[in-house]
Amino acid sequence: MRRHIEEVCKDERFEQHRYNILDFSDATDFSPTERDLLINSGVLIAAAFTNHQVLIAAVVTRQNVKEALERFHALGVSPYVAKIFPTIAEARKWIQESGFTAGHHSVA
Numbered sequence: 877m878r879r880h881i882e883e884v885c886k887d888e889r890f891e892q893h894r895y896n897i898l899d900f901s902d903a904t905d906f907s908p909t910e911r912d913l914l915i916n917s918g919v920l921i922a923a924a925f926t927n928h929q930v931l932i933a934a935v936v937t938r939q940n941v942k943e944a945l946e947r948f949h950a951l952g953v954s955p956y957v958a959k960i961f962p963t964i965a966e967a968r969k970w971i972q973e974s975g976f977t978a979g980h981h982s983v984a
Contacts, residue, residue: 877908878916885923895931895971899964906941908948917953924955931974932958933967 877898884896900906936942945960961967
């Protein structure tokens with residue numbers, strides 16, 4: 877997760893970035909420590925100085941992965957609006973309905 881966040885934020889097109897779909901549907905285990913979650917939050921907070929308008933949709937099929945992402949969201953420090961979905965189609969629908977589809981995006 878951290879590697880992906882850093883790669884997206886370093887991209888020269890990040891200022892035009894509008895949404896990100898994180899596909900965790902094949903993940904069998906995602907068990908970050910509290911420290912990992914805080915570091916990821918810090919990277920996102922720094923990125924928000926460049927672009928504060930990004931939607932994040934996470935696609936999750938396993939309960940343990942969903943719980944880890946919910947712990948991340950519960951920290952309440954991410955500068956971005958984020959939601960968890962069971963399918964990519966539902967994530968794309970949410971983003972489409974949000975009006976955030978103009979500009980650069982990432983699916984990882």
